[in-house]
Amino acid sequence: MADLPARRGGSMLGAPRGWDPFERMQELLGFDLGRMLGPQGTREGGFVPDFEVKETQDAFIFKADVPGVEEKDLEITLAENRLTISGKREEERRDEGDRYYAYERNYGSFSRTFTLPRGVNADNVQADFKSGVLNVRIPKKSEEQPKRIKVGGSERSEKAKA
CATH class of the missing domain: 2.60.40.790 (Immunoglobulin-like)
Structure with missing residues (x-):
């Protein structure tokens, strides 16, 4: 039986803590999944x-x-x-002096x-x-x-x- 990789950094599969698989997928594929799922x-x-x-x-x-x-x-x-x-x-219209x-x-x-x-x-x-x-x-x-x-x-x- 093969050994499973040890958990490092508090996440599974050796990914660093705070690593987001969806963020990585969006980065690799070049699009924002959240925007794709929004209204047409x-x-x-x-x-x-x-x-x-x-x-x-x-x-x-x-x-x-x-x-x-x-x-x-x-x-x-x-x-x-x-x-x-x-x-x-x-x-x-917005006036420049308005806060x-x-x-x-x-x-x-x-x-x-x-x-x-x-x-x-x-x-x-x-x-x-x-x-x-x-x-x-x-x-x-x-x-x-x-x-x-x-x-x-x-x-x-x-x-x-x-």
Whole structure:
């Protein structure tokens, strides 16, 4: 039986204390795993609104929290089966003489694209913007909505016996 390597520096496999395997992997592969797992369209230090996407029986509903964004700075496009919502939040003017104790708000442009399933009614899309929340409703085509089929086998079998 082979001997296992001795633990040195308080970590397994002889790695020095404080060594982070994820940090090393990111260094070797040349990318930041944390940024890859973030929301689509993020930029470091940029503005990325939160979205809620849901499907109802007759529509797809998209809601985005976009406080501080002007309606004129929003753009919504639907091409083929791809919905793109873009916009920007302008940075407020800062005076040189002002002293900031915290400056944590994000500004900049954003763009999010969502791929929709087939069967949406692109001619009847509705969008409204109220209190910093954007709502986009994309109805489904009526032929794509599920149809309930009534089972009538018991009545037919009774009539067939008579």
